[in-house]
Amino acid sequence: xxxxxxxxxxxxxxxxxxxxxxxxxxxxxxxxxxxxxxxxxxxxxxxxxxxxxxxxxxxxxxxxxxxxxxxxxxxxxxxxxxxxxxxxxxxxxxxxxxxxxxxxxxxxxxxxxxxxxxxxxxxxxxxxxxxxxxxxxxxxxxxxxxxxxxxxxxxxxxxxxxxxxxxxxxxxxxxxxxxxxxxxxxxxxxxxxxxxxxxxxxxxxxxxxxxxxxxxxxxxxxxxxxxxxxxxxxxxxxxxxxxxxxxxxxxxxxxxxxxxxxxxxxxxxxxxxxxxxxxxxxxxxxxxxxxxxxxxxxxxxxxxxxxxxxxxxxxxxxxxxxxxxxxxxxxxxxxxxxxxxxxxxxxxxxxxxxxxxxxxxxxxxxxxxxxxxxxxxxxxxxxxxxxxxxxxxxxxxxxxxxxxxxxxxxxxxxxxxxxxxxxxxxxxxxxxxxxxxxxxxxxxxxxxxxxxxxxxxxxxxxxxxxxxxxxxxxxxxxxxxxxxxxxxxxxxxxxxxxxxxxxxxxxxxxxxxxxxxxxxxxxxxxxxxxxxxxxxxxxxxxxxxxxxxxxxxxxxxxxxxxxxxxxxxxxxxxxxxxxxxxxxxxxxx
Numbered sequence: 025x026x027x028x029x030x031x032x033x034x035x036x037x038x039x040x041x042x043x044x045x046x047x048x049x050x051x052x053x054x055x056x057x058x059x060x061x062x063x064x065x066x067x068x069x070x071x072x073x074x075x076x077x078x079x080x081x082x083x084x085x086x087x088x089x090x091x092x093x094x095x096x097x098x099x100x101x102x103x104x105x106x107x108x109x110x111x112x113x114x115x116x117x118x119x120x121x122x123x124x125x126x127x128x129x130x131x132x133x134x135x136x137x138x139x140x141x142x143x144x145x146x147x148x149x150x151x152x153x154x155x156x157x158x159x160x161x162x163x164x165x166x167x168x169x170x171x172x173x174x175x176x177x178x179x180x181x182x183x184x185x186x187x188x189x190x191x192x193x194x195x196x197x198x199x200x201x202x203x204x205x206x207x208x209x210x211x212x213x214x215x216x217x218x219x220x221x222x223x224x225x226x227x228x229x230x231x232x233x234x235x236x237x238x239x240x241x242x243x244x245x246x247x248x249x250x251x252x253x254x255x256x257x258x259x260x261x262x263x264x265x266x267x268x269x270x271x272x273x274x275x276x277x278x279x280x281x282x283x284x285x286x287x288x289x290x291x292x293x294x295x296x297x298x299x300x301x302x303x304x305x306x307x308x309x310x311x312x313x314x315x316x317x318x319x320x321x322x323x324x325x326x327x328x329x330x331x332x333x334x335x336x337x338x339x340x341x342x343x344x345x346x347x348x349x350x351x352x353x354x355x356x357x358x359x360x361x362x363x364x365x366x367x368x369x370x371x372x373x374x375x376x377x378x379x380x381x382x383x384x385x386x387x388x389x390x391x392x393x394x395x396x397x398x399x400x401x402x403x404x405x406x407x408x409x410x411x412x413x414x415x416x417x418x419x420x421x422x423x424x425x426x427x428x429x430x431x432x433x434x435x436x437x438x439x440x441x442x443x444x445x446x447x448x449x450x451x452x453x454x455x456x457x458x459x460x461x462x463x464x465x466x467x468x469x470x471x472x473x474x475x476x477x478x479x480x481x482x483x484x485x486x487x488x489x490x491x492x493x494x495x496x497x498x499x500x501x502x503x504x505x506x507x508x509x510x511x512x513x514x515x516x517x518x519x520x521x522x523x524x525x526x527x528x529x530x531x532x533x534x535x536x537x538x539x540x541x542x543x544x545x546x547x548x549x550x551x552x553x554x555x556x557x558x559x560x561x562x563x564x565x566x567x568x569x570x571x572x573x574x575x576x577x578x579x580x581x582x583x584x585x586x587x588x589x590x591x592x593x594x595x596x597x598x599x600x601x602x603x604x605x606x607x608x609x610x611x612x613x
Contacts, residue, residue: 031271034292048611051280053281074248143206307333
């Protein structure tokens with residue numbers, strides 16, 4: 025649920041502003057709203073430091089920790105500015121060497137057919153009127169070279185002659201002369217070896233600093249906290265010798281702030297936020313509902329303060345959608361095993377403790393759906409070992425499409441039912457009852473139009489009743505004509521959208537079937553090749569690995585595209601959730 029907030033205004037004497045802010049920071053419950061834009065040299069300097077150390081940390085994350093030989097360094101005193109500058113300078117030098125090495129490698133490949141030579145020797149000979157120029161000439165064109173020139177063939181490749189043309193004068197040659205490089209082939213290779221050795225030394229130097237990466241991250245965090253503090257300080261309002269601060273606190277912490285104000289002798293006002301104010305959002309949910317938090321963090325979405333917290337419904341339906349979209353017990357087991365492996369390797373480093381339980385739940389949903397449909401890396405294998413689907417009808421195409429329409433109508437009905445509960449006893453709640461009637465009418469019309477089912481006789485009556493409720497109660501006013509006009513506008517804009525929203529849930533069936541088709545195709549191709557034995561069987565195994573591996577990789581992507589969309593767009597649109605909120609971020613240590 026979204027925790028109700030209170031707005032506070034805190035007044036202190038100018039001489040006490042620092043101590044007051046430190047006290048608020050120690051409480052860690054006040055989300056500060058700036059009265060004025062924070063400005064000052066301290067803020068600029070801190071921002072530069074944060075950017076500077078962040079660049080160094082980003083560089084260190086590009087390198088893997090290979091051993092723990094430098095752990096002693098992690099305990100030594102640290103001048104972070106000098107260290108960060110050294111890391112950045114090393115990385116810049118590495119970039120320069122890598123770019124220069126690429127050009128040397130290109131030159132070596134270009135001049136390899138010529139063998140080794142000294143470009144300075146060409147200049148010395150030219151001063152003595154001996155001109156040596158290099159050309160790449162098609163073999164049939166050699167006869168076009170003037171007779172007074174001496175042609176020395178160096179090498180030949182694909183019909184091209186690499187040759188040196190020697191003369192006492194600069195005579196015209198009807199071909200493009202090659203521009204000599206600055207160094208010969210041996211010198212290029214020696215320089216490349218030197219650069220590679222230099223880059224390896226730089227890698228070793230940077231590798232030593234990986235052991236203090238966590239310390240640098242800690243320092244960056246401290247700088248960001250100081251930045252937050254300075255912005256709160258500079259963002260305070262002032263009237264003569266009184267400075268004041270505005271912010272928001274959870275309703276259950278009012279007494280804590282009030283007690284601190286009494287103790288420190290602050291002036292304080294605590295009010296309910298006005299309707300037009302942008303209030304930060306703090307969500308507290310039961311542990312099982314909080315499992316969906318990693319998805320919200322990934323998408324960077326949060327409902328507005330005055331909107332619904334749809335976390336529970338989102339979690340339940342997202343899990344169901346995951347099971348249908350993956351649709352295979354084998355893939356579910358693969359995700360479960362990958363999650364176990366990732367937790368063992370990275371569990372201590374992942375701060376969000378909801379991530380791995382969420383992945384276990386989603387993997388289990390895929391396993392359960394696979395058992396219901398009899399899918400295990402493709403249905404053909406599952407049947408061959410003598411097992412049968414627990415619910416065979418889920419493999420019927422027509423039934424599954426109808427089930428998806430039902431799931432859509434149910435999902436969107438929950439959204440409008442929630443709005444009815446919030447609006448009641450206002451008459452506007454009846455408009456949402458009307459939309460529920462329209463949704464279930466859309467369900468039956470979708471079955472008729474797409475699945476050729478017979479339309480029940482009561483559906484037109486439900487549809488007409490729903491439309492009448494929407495027309496009359498979207499915005500009931502004393503002026504009946506104005507009320508009806510707004511209702512008709514709502515129907516005109518949203519009636520067809522309700523039908524298409526219900527139908528859009530068929531994507532669950534379509535994407536799930538596509539994955540199953542890939543799995544079954546791989547299985548059949550592999551089986552046919554395996555009968556031949558030898559190399560053909562090996563190719564069959566490769567097809568299995570690639571095909572099922574592709575499904576395992578693309579499966580979560582399809583969930584992010586389709587499973588998330590149905591929750592964030594279709595459901596949230598009907599629940600009037602715009603995801604326009606900003607997170608509650610209190611000033612704290």
